[in-house]
Amino acid sequence: MGEITELLTLMIPAMVPFLLAAQGTVLSGRAGVFNVSQEGLMVLGAAVGFLVSFKVGSNTVGMAAAFAIAGVFGLVLAYMTTQLRLDQFVVGLALYFAALGAAGLLYREVIGVTMEPPLIPTLEDKPIPLLSDIPFLGEVLFDHDLVVYLAFAISVAIWWFMYKTRSGLAFRSIGENPKAADSLGINVTWARTWSTVVGSGLVGMAGAYLPMVYTGLYTEGMVAGRGWLVIALAFLGGWRPHLVIAGAAFFAGMEVLALRAQVAGIGIPHQFVLMLPYVATLLVMVFAFRWARQPSFLGRNYDRESRLVG
Amino acid sequence: MENPRLEMRGIVKTFGPVTALDAVDLVVGRNEVHGLLGGNGAGKTTLMNVLYGLYRPNAGEVLLDGQPVSIGSPKDAIAAGVGMVHQTFLQVDNYTVTENIVLGTDVPGPLRLDLTEARERIRELSERFGLTVDPDAVVEELPVGVRQRVEILKALYRGAKVLILDEPTTNLTPQEVDDLFGSMRAMVDDGMSVVLITHKIRETLSVCDRMTVMRDGRRVETLERSDTDAEHLAEKMVGSTTDPGAVVEAAALGAVDAEAVEETLSSVGTTIAVAVRDLVVVNDQGHELIRGFDLELREGEIVGIAGVAGNGQVELAEALAGVRPLRAGSVEVSGRAMGGLATSSWLEHGVAYVPEDRHRDGILPTASITENLVLGSQRSPKVRRFGLIDWGAAKQRAVDAIAEFSVRANGPGTLVGDLSGGNIQRVILARAFARRPRLLILHNPTRGLDIGSTRFVYQQVRTATAAGCAVLLISEDLDEVIALSDRVIALYQGSRAGEWPHGSVDAYEVGRSMTGLGEARV
Amino acid sequence: MTAPPATPPAAPEAAGPRRVADALWLVVPSVLSVVAAFAVGGLIILALGQDPVAAFESVLTTSFNTRFGTVETLHKWVPVLLCAYAFAIPLATGKFNIGAEGQLLVGATGGVAIGILWSDLPMLVLLPCVLVAGALAGAVWSGIAAVLMVKFNVNEILSTVVLNFISFQLIDYVASHVWPDRGAGHPATVRVGEGALLPGIGQAPPLHSGVIITLVLVVAIAIFMRRTSTGFEMRAVGANLRAAQVHGIRTSRLAGAGLVVGGAVAGLAGAIEVAGVHGKMLEGMQSNFLILGIIVGLMSRGSMIAIPFIAFGIAVLEVGAGSMQRTAQVPVEMVLIIEALILLFLLLSDIARAKLRRN
Numbered sequence A: 001m002g003e004i005t006e007l008l009t010l011m012i013p014a015m016v017p018f019l020l021a022a023q024g025t026v027l028s029g030r031a032g033v034f035n036v037s038q039e040g041l042m043v044l045g046a047a048v049g050f051l052v053s054f055k056v057g058s059n060t061v062g063m064a065a066a067f068a069i070a071g072v073f074g075l076v077l078a079y080m081t082t083q084l085r086l087d088q089f090v091v092g093l094a095l096y097f098a099a100l101g102a103a104g105l106l107y108r109e110v111i112g113v114t115m116e117p118p119l120i121p122t123l124e125d126k127p128i129p130l131l132s133d134i135p136f137l138g139e140v141l142f143d144h145d146l147v148v149y150l151a152f153a154i155s156v157a158i159w160w161f162m163y164k165t166r167s168g169l170a171f172r173s174i175g176e177n178p179k180a181a182d183s184l185g186i187n188v189t190w191a192r193t194w195s196t197v198v199g200s201g202l203v204g205m206a207g208a209y210l211p212m213v214y215t216g217l218y219t220e221g222m223v224a225g226r227g228w229l230v231i232a233l234a235f236l237g238g239w240r241p242h243l244v245i246a247g248a249a250f251f252a253g254m255e256v257l258a259l260r261a262q263v264a265g266i267g268i269p270h271q272f273v274l275m276l277p278y279v280a281t282l283l284v285m286v287f288a289f290r291w292a293r294q295p296s297f298l299g300r301n302y303d304r305e306s307r308l309v310g
Numbered sequence B: 001m002e003n004p005r006l007e008m009r010g011i012v013k014t015f016g017p018v019t020a021l022d023a024v025d026l027v028v029g030r031n032e033v034h035g036l037l038g039g040n041g042a043g044k045t046t047l048m049n050v051l052y053g054l055y056r057p058n059a060g061e062v063l064l065d066g067q068p069v070s071i072g073s074p075k076d077a078i079a080a081g082v083g084m085v086h087q088t089f090l091q092v093d094n095y096t097v098t099e100n101i102v103l104g105t106d107v108p109g110p111l112r113l114d115l116t117e118a119r120e121r122i123r124e125l126s127e128r129f130g131l132t133v134d135p136d137a138v139v140e141e142l143p144v145g146v147r148q149r150v151e152i153l154k155a156l157y158r159g160a161k162v163l164i165l166d167e168p169t170t171n172l173t174p175q176e177v178d179d180l181f182g183s184m185r186a187m188v189d190d191g192m193s194v195v196l197i198t199h200k201i202r203e204t205l206s207v208c209d210r211m212t213v214m215r216d217g218r219r220v221e222t223l224e225r226s227d228t229d230a231e232h233l234a235e236k237m238v239g240s241t242t243d244p245g246a247v248v249e250a251a252a253l254g255a256v257d258a259e260a261v262e263e264t265l266s267s268v269g270t271t272i273a274v275a276v277r278d279l280v281v282v283n284d285q286g287h288e289l290i291r292g293f294d295l296e297l298r299e300g301e302i303v304g305i306a307g308v309a310g311n312g313q314v315e316l317a318e319a320l321a322g323v324r325p326l327r328a329g330s331v332e333v334s335g336r337a338m339g340g341l342a343t344s345s346w347l348e349h350g351v352a353y354v355p356e357d358r359h360r361d362g363i364l365p366t367a368s369i370t371e372n373l374v375l376g377s378q379r380s381p382k383v384r385r386f387g388l389i390d391w392g393a394a395k396q397r398a399v400d401a402i403a404e405f406s407v408r409a410n411g412p413g414t415l416v417g418d419l420s421g422g423n424i425q426r427v428i429l430a431r432a433f434a435r436r437p438r439l440l441i442l443h444n445p446t447r448g449l450d451i452g453s454t455r456f457v458y459q460q461v462r463t464a465t466a467a468g469c470a471v472l473l474i475s476e477d478l479d480e481v482i483a484l485s486d487r488v489i490a491l492y493q494g495s496r497a498g499e500w501p502h503g504s505v506d507a508y509e510v511g512r513s514m515t516g517l518g519e520a521r522v
Numbered sequence C: 001m002t003a004p005p006a007t008p009p010a011a012p013e014a015a016g017p018r019r020v021a022d023a024l025w026l027v028v029p030s031v032l033s034v035v036a037a038f039a040v041g042g043l044i045i046l047a048l049g050q051d052p053v054a055a056f057e058s059v060l061t062t063s064f065n066t067r068f069g070t071v072e073t074l075h076k077w078v079p080v081l082l083c084a085y086a087f088a089i090p091l092a093t094g095k096f097n098i099g100a101e102g103q104l105l106v107g108a109t110g111g112v113a114i115g116i117l118w119s120d121l122p123m124l125v126l127l128p129c130v131l132v133a134g135a136l137a138g139a140v141w142s143g144i145a146a147v148l149m150v151k152f153n154v155n156e157i158l159s160t161v162v163l164n165f166i167s168f169q170l171i172d173y174v175a176s177h178v179w180p181d182r183g184a185g186h187p188a189t190v191r192v193g194e195g196a197l198l199p200g201i202g203q204a205p206p207l208h209s210g211v212i213i214t215l216v217l218v219v220a221i222a223i224f225m226r227r228t229s230t231g232f233e234m235r236a237v238g239a240n241l242r243a244a245q246v247h248g249i250r251t252s253r254l255a256g257a258g259l260v261v262g263g264a265v266a267g268l269a270g271a272i273e274v275a276g277v278h279g280k281m282l283e284g285m286q287s288n289f290l291i292l293g294i295i296v297g298l299m300s301r302g303s304m305i306a307i308p309f310i311a312f313g314i315a316v317l318e319v320g321a322g323s324m325q326r327t328a329q330v331p332v333e334m335v336l337i338i339e340a341l342i343l344l345f346l347l348l349s350d351i352a353r354a355k356l357r358r359n
Helices: A002-030 A038-056 A059-083 A088-110 A137-141 A146-164 A166-176 A178-183 A188-213 A226-236 A241-264 A270-291 B044-051 B074-079 B097-102 B116-128 B144-157 B174-189 B201-207 B230-238 B244-252 B313-320 B343-348 B358-362 B369-374 B391-404 B421-434 B451-466 B478-484 B507-514 C016-047 C052-065 C067-092 C100-117 C123-152 C156-178 C210-227 C229-239 C241-246 C251-278 C289-300 C307-328 C333-358
Strands: B006-015 B018-028 B033-037 B059-064 B067-069 B082-085 B162-166 B193-198 B210-215 B218-224 B272-282 B288-298 B302-306 B328-333 B351-354 B439-443 B470-475 B487-492 B495-501
Touching: A002 A038, A002 A137, A002 A146, A002 A166, A002 A188, A002 A226, A002 A241, A038 A059, A038 A088, A038 A188, A038 A226, A059 A088, A059 A188, A088 C289, A088 C333, A146 A166, A146 A188, A146 A241, A166 A178, A166 A188, A166 B097, A178 A188, A188 A226, A226 A241, A226 A270, A226 C156, A241 A270, A270 C123, A270 C156, B006 B044, B018 B044, B018 B059, B033 B044, B033 B174, B033 B201, B044 B059, B044 B082, B044 B162, B044 B193, B074 B082, B082 B144, B097 B116, B097 B144, B116 B144, B144 B162, B144 B174, B174 B193, B174 B201, B174 B507, B193 B201, B201 B230, B210 B230, B218 B230, B272 B313, B272 B470, B288 B313, B288 B470, B288 B495, B302 B478, B313 B351, B313 B439, B313 B470, B343 B351, B351 B421, B358 B421, B358 C241, B369 B391, B369 B421, B369 C229, B391 B421, B421 B451, B439 B451, B451 B470, B470 B478, B478 B507, B487 B507, B495 B507, C016 C052, C016 C333, C052 C067, C052 C307, C067 C100, C067 C210, C067 C229, C067 C251, C067 C289, C067 C307, C100 C123, C100 C156, C100 C251, C100 C289, C123 C156, C123 C251, C210 C229, C210 C251, C229 C241, C229 C251, C241 C251, C289 C307, C289 C333, C307 C333
Parallel strands: B018 B218, B033 B193, B033 B210, B082 B162, B162 B193, B302 B470, B302 B487, B351 B439, B439 B470
Antiparallel strands: B006 B018, B006 B059, B059 B067, B210 B218, B272 B288, B272 B328, B487 B495
């Protein structure tokens, strides 16, 4: 009992970076923009979130700053792909490099080389009244920091927007057939732009959560490929927000299990245990690419006056 | 005209150096079906895309009900009461009929999704205009004729006063065409105006009240139905009827009765070049789209396959080109069994394929003409020297091909993606003929081409048959099939549904067979 | 999944004056992009309160001031160039290989394994074995992604990237459990045998002869892509997969082969790093070669001929970055930002050029 509760309780916050970043990826992806700069945006989000929190003394402001800076990168991606029609992967990779560079530069400029690494306070748990008193479930689900609740709320909101509103119906059509959407007066450029900005912002927030949740420290490799796993997660969830929640639980579960096994020392060299989430990702993708659907126009730019499209 | 519904004045549209529309005027009255007639590339669709806000004109103005309107996007066009049904349907495949129709409209509230009212209105509209559909069906599962009704309903749902139909009959059977024309009548009786874009003279004569003929991006003439006949329209469309080549071509465009064209150039030999037995082919989803198909082609013979798109044409073409594996049955080319061989072996054995979708299947857009001409024979000893590709020799052959096939390009280094559709088709034909094929498969070879290029394709086919090449012509343009083929075979649901020798083909009879209604005369 | 950005190299048939004009259209925007990127970088340095002139001076001159700088630059050029090929060769078929660092590390592992296990063999036998083992190991590593892509349709961007993270753990295991050097104070293997080391050229500090191997490879790859049937087929697949298929090219097999060849080149880079620079395998030896390789590959925009030159430019910047941080107090990351900016400006210049040439 205790062991399982503890693992599940650890898994929920571990889901947060996956959830925020994957929902951000799904958001722009359903409009057809395939962002591949997540890894860079998460690193930049982590650095900016940490530095702003450190200087201002507020994690909330740090989170907001991470959202904003990643949103600016998203705006560049949106502009270069919708207006200039540059290849989405190439621009995404260029932004990934720029974000990595910016993250390192900012940290070195603000902190410099220090003997003692600077610390920020970690996020406090805010149990939800009444709900957190439910045995087992209360402990697992309703006794976490506010960002956990926010991440789940955002996931539900994106799902509701996409599937339960008229605007969402219009929005999803852009990733399937932008020419059809355009011919019906739906603004393709605008939808792609706002969703890429907001989606990238969420990726930045996902990065900022990392230094705030466990140690209060910023380290260079702390994102550790989560930005790439998030893309795998979007494919695994078939680019549908509700399935992404389930997928995030899987990825977070692997991560928690690997750490647990490493600490417990189960007789295998820890390197192989740490490989586990990545190996599992590879295996899972074999199935994901079998059955999961993806937006038909994912990763492709739309040019109204191109005589070749459609 | 008193009080016209729509006026377009002096519309100019250029694409880079190409002038697609050169000061075009168009006047459409109320309660009128207006035919917009012209060959491919005449500018009909471009003009209507301007009206629908898909293209911004460089000059000119548009008036609706006498009021100047500024249409910068499809949204403006819809608001102004203009609806358009494109040749390729603009639908979201995995949405239902209702979802596709309400997409982009205001029902109800942006943050809710209640489709009950919409569903009712769609039912009501489809009954009023005879456009039967199930509002809850997912569109990707519907046949072409029904998907077209969805497109029309989309415009009607938005309260279109002017409905533009772009070549709406291309993929329909003659019976479906009659139904569509009936619906169009019902719409104009209801107070709407309909613009019918077409290159088929027969259609304009049977349904239009007035018609405007276009050629080379200009308006040639606007006529009342009662003041004109097929000969006159053909002359206006083609430009002249003194050129003998134009007659065959006009026949293919539907201007003249195909039977009138005496096929003196036929060169059918006696040797069997290609034998297909009990052919079964599956599509990408594993469905059998060609079932038990038999075919014999003699040297120098043109066999035409007529059919409604989606009855297995793509699968048949790709199977006979060696691109798609045979599920069962056999294909023999010059006595050699081809089943199971790699695509490259089919190519080496003299099978040449001119695919339907030139841009997708035919060319390397970012490569030069030279490189495109080498494509497919890069391993042949003809292009290699000491095991490496000899680009110098390849370039020389490209220069020759450009001259022989009159490709309009700056030189062999021109990127093929920068060429026009007609010139791309010339490059593809040059590549196909350079292999001296035994079997040439043409799929919709003239779709989207201007008159000059269409004529050129027909000439090249004749040259090939004269040299003994067997030609399989798969086309959705029934008139083209009837005019060119030594034999016509109707294809329905992957099987042959009838066969007629040249000279005894009745288009309606073929049409019935294409829809499974005919009595097979195999 | 998308139209690849790669355009096959311009056909060699353009005539004299046209050729000059074409070359100018290629060179002028590239130079302007570099200048613009440095200008923006200079503004950032100014905003940081440092001196951009001093910073750029040390970035651009360190490689040429001393023999040491030049040798270091060439030593950097080799892995950057090979990682650029590892990215660009699969890209010719439209596939993105983001796994060069994993392939490099596994290649290094393969090389180090042979170099340690057979350490007594003479150089004439051992050195070729080390290099071949590196290339093979890299090919096997990217081969996993190729199989997943060809057989199971798994997106190669994801699989190659995920394999990087697996390789980090793998080499950590090798360096701490299989052949650990306990005294190193950092996860590293013991040294390979003397016969596994690439001979040096010139007086101290010597240039390792991997540079010569790399030069030979440059010529071989150029001929392969331009003149062989397979190279042409790879470019055809990248230009239009469907059309290539219709014309008898076995596309998925070829795309898989592209990934495997790319992995082999990156694996060779790993073996050369072992045999020429480190003499052993150590954690972190992949440096930032993956990113630099991708940047070079993207900057070349499909031209295999341009890659060695661009890679040299990037190596100069990277060697200069360290001394910039020491002398001008501008963090090394500034160079990465400038590189990303050059790439973005190059992409923009393509659009500007297309617009200008049309008019």
